[in-house]
Amino acid sequence: LRIVVTINGRAFAGEVEPRTLLSDFIRHGAGLTGTKVGCEQGVCGACTVQLDGEPVRSCLMLAIQADGRSLRTVEGLADDRGSLHPLQRAFQETHALQCGFCTAGILMSIEAFLRECPDPTESEIREALAGNLCRCTGYRGLIEAVGLAAAELRPSTRPATDPPRR
Amino acid sequence: VKPGSFAYLAPRSLTEALDALGEDATPLAGGQSLVPLLNLRLARPELIVDLNGVSELDYLSVDRAGLRIGALVRQAALERSAVVARDWPLLRQAVRYAGHRPTRSRGTVGGSVAHADPAAELPAALLALDARLHLRSASGIRTVGARDFFLGPLTTVREANELLVEIEVPPVPVGTGTAFVEAARTHGDFATAGAAVVLRADGGAAIGLLGVGGAPRRAVSAEYAIGGGASFREAAALAGELARDDWRRALVAELVRRALEAAAPMRGDAGA
Numbered sequence: 559l560r561i562v563v564t565i566n567g568r569a570f571a572g573e574v575e576p577r578t579l580l581s582d583f584i585r586h587g588a589g590l591t592g593t594k595v596g597c598e599q600g601v602c603g604a605c606t607v608q609l610d611g612e613p614v615r616s617c618l619m620l621a622i623q624a625d626g627r628s629l630r631t632v633e634g635l636a637d638d639r640g641s642l643h644p645l646q647r648a649f650q651e652t653h654a655l656q657c658g659f660c661t662a663g664i665l666m667s668i669e670a671f672l673r674e675c676p677d678p679t680e681s682e683i684r685e686a687l688a689g690n691l692c693r694c695t696g697y698r699g700l701i702e703a704v705g706l707a708a709a710e711l712r713p714s715t716r717p718a719t720d721p722p723r724r
Numbered sequence: 725v726k727p728g729s730f731a732y733l734a735p736r737s738l739t740e741a742l743d744a745l746g747e748d749a750t751p752l753a754g755g756q757s758l759v760p761l762l763n764l765r766l767a768r769p770e771l772i773v774d775l776n777g778v779s780e781l782d783y784l785s786v787d788r789a790g791l792r793i794g795a796l797v798r799q800a801a802l803e804r805s806a807v808v809a810r811d812w813p814l815l816r817q818a819v820r821y822a823g824h825r826p827t828r829s830r831g832t833v834g835g836s837v838a839h840a841d842p843a844a845e846l847p848a849a850l851l852a853l854d855a856r857l858h859l860r861s862a863s864g865i866r867t868v869g870a871r872d873f874f875l876g877p878l879t880t881v882r883e884a885n886e887l888l889v890e891i892e893v894p895p896v897p898v899g900t901g902t903a904f905v906e907a908a909r910t911h912g913d914f915a916t917a918g919a920a921v922v923l924r925a926d927g928g929a930a931i932g933l934l935g936v937g938g939a940p941r942r943a944v945s946a947e948y949a950i951g952g953g954a955s956f957r958e959a960a961a962l963a964g965e966l967a968r969d970d971w972r973r974a975l976v977a978e979l980v981r982r983a984l985e986a987a988a989p990m991r992g993d994a995g996a
Contacts, residue, residue, distance in 0.1 A: 576732030576772065579763070598725060599760035606826050612800070613826035618759040622732065623776060667826055674825075688911040689824025 561625035565590060566634030574621040581605040583621035584631060592632040592662050596691070603690035606663035607631045613670040632662035635669065645669055645707040654703035656694030664690045668704055676712055680705070727762035734774040738781060738889070742862040744773045745885045751775055753796065753835035756827045781834075781889060786811070793891040795834035799846075800825070802833055812893055813990075814902035818849035818920055821904065824912040838888045840939065841914075842877045848940040849904060849920040850891065852932030858890040859883075867892075874939035899925030901990030905983040906934070907975055917976050919943075919963070921983040923991045927951060929959075929984075936966045936976055946980065956984040 562571045565588055572587035584593050584607065596602035598617045605616040608630040635643040642650070645665055655661045664687070671686040672678070678686070683704045687697060735741040745751065750769035752758055753776070761767035775781065775796060782796040784805055791812055793802070802808055802819050809816045822845045823831060836846045837857065851870045858867050859882055873880050882888060896902070906918030917935030929950040931943040943963035950959045964977030 575729070577727040577729055577762075579726065579759075582726070598763045600756060600823075600827060603824070603826065609829070612829040614829045615756075615826055617763065618755050618827070618830065620732075620755075620759075620774075622734075623755075623774065667824075671825065685911050686825065689826055 559622055561622055563588070563621075563624045563626075564628045566630055572621075576620065576622060578621040579617055580607075580619040580621045580624050581616040583624070584616055584629070587621070590631050590633050594659050594662055596659070596663075601691070602660070602663075603667060604660050604663040606666045606690065608666055608670055611670070611673075613667045630666070632665055635665060643669070644710040645672070645703075648703040648707035648710065649700075652699045652703040652706060654695060654699040655692075660690055660692045660694075664692070664700065668707070672704070672708055672711055676708060678704070678708055683708075725763055725765060727759075728765055728768050730762075730769050731771045732774065733771060734777050736777050738778055738860070738887075739862075741773055741775060741778050742860060742885075742887060744771070745861070745887060747884050749773050749884070751838075751887060753838075754798065754831040755835075756823060756831035757835065757839045757841060775887075784808070789892055790895045791815075791893040793833050793893070795832065795887065795889050795891075797833050799823070799828035799831045799833060799836070803828060812853070812896060814849050814853060814896075814904060814920055814922060815846070815893070817902065817904035818845040821845045821906055821908070821912070821915065821918070827912075833891060834888050837873070837891060838880065838882060840874050840876075840878050840880045842938050842940075843914040843916075843934060844940075845904065845906065845915065845918060845920075845934065847874060848918060848932040848934040850893065850932075851940045851942060852920040852922050852930045853893050853896070854930070855894075856892040857888055858892065859886045860889045861886045865889075870940075871942065876938035879938075896922070897924055897926075899992035901987035901992075903983040903986035903990075905979045905986065907979060917967070917972060917979055919976070919979045919983040921980070921987045923950075923984065923987045925991055927953075931963060931980060931983075933963065933966065933976060933980070935972070937968075941966060943980065950984075956981050956988070960984065 570588040594604040596604035600618045748770040781794045783794040855870045901923045906915040908915040920932040922930040946959040946963040960977045960981035963980040964973040967973045967976045
């Protein structure tokens with residue numbers, strides 16, 4: 559079966575079986591290995607990408623279901639000149655990662671979360687992060703990073719608020 | 725692990741989908757429960773019938789019978805719906821506990837009901853709301869009340885050639901208070917137990933429980949007790965009796981008490 563999937567604005571064509579997972583198509587078919595595969599049962603969140611703007615687990619979709627659709631992966635976050643997305647910068651500033659395996663999935667989940675919820679409380683941030691497992695950071699840096707990125711991404715006409723307190 | 729091989733069919737219409745169903749076929753909706761089972765090879769269907777292209781099943785509408793949820797409505801759409809938040813708040817309260825936002829993007833309300841995981845939130849909430857489930861096959865249509873639909877873990881009255889095409893939720897009377905409470909190790913994880921509560925202004929109550937057996941269950945004795953003027957604590961203890969172990973009885977009683985207390989302030993005067 560031949561499919562064509564637009565990933566980060568570029569069309570990728572490939573041959574897949576019905577059973578080919580979208581996560582495997584992204585990594586092996588399109589060669590975009592920023593997306594990581596952890597549990598392959600939807601629990602860890604490492605493989606989270608955006609399908610037409612919505613966060614989804616790429617290990618819980620068949621590649622064929624993405625035929626003709628538009629995906630965004632972690633490689634699509636930085637701009638064309640390579641400047642990091644404000645969310646990525648916030649992760650860097652607050653040391654919100656250590657081994658980095660969970661990071662791509664968290665970035666893609668949270669980038670979508672901040673579009674839906676631009677001014678989250680700490681408990682909303684914790685709830686959003688609950689869908690991604692991180693075994694290095696203990697989440698403190700992650701919570702701080704999301705608060706910092708939210709403040710950065712909010713329209714500048716609104717008064718800046720401090721990132722949530724722990 | 726990766727799925728085993730299967731044949732794949734992506735019908736574009738309901739008729740085409742119903743024609744394809746049968747003993748060896750498994751319908752695929754949002755895939756948030758089925759695909760993990762495929763990946764773990766706990767499910768090895770011969771044929772997957774992918775419903776995602778059957779757009780006629782993707783509707784959320786309101787009429788005199790109540791809320792109609794088409795089989796393809798995503799959990800995220802239920803969560804975002806303003807009319808659901810206003811007129812069926814229990815569904816919004818419950819769906820926020822179903823997995824995580826990225827799984828709700830794909831996961832469907834119908835899939836959650838048809839899959840019938842004993843820890844699932846939406847079946848317990850729909851049970852408390854007296855939802856009616858419409859099943860269709862190539863040869864006909866039938867309607868089953870939520871109380872009669874669930875038989876046990878991952879087991880329902882749905883036949884292999886049938887599809888759950890619509891969930892109908894009756895209107896909730898004015899002045900009704902609702903709440904959903906659950907206990908899980910982390911938010912979004914499979915729940916140990918939970919309670920969906922509907923408290924009507926006339927004093928009647930409906931309580932749907934998850935985690936007290938293989939299928940969602942109504943706490944009928946607790947409902948009667950509330951109708952008869954028992955305190956929330958007394959009624960909650962009766963609901964707890966339905967659970968097997970001591971610790972689970974205590975947990976269920978506490979969850980029901982909290983849900984009743986959360987729903988009570990939202991309950992208003994029926995005449996208001």
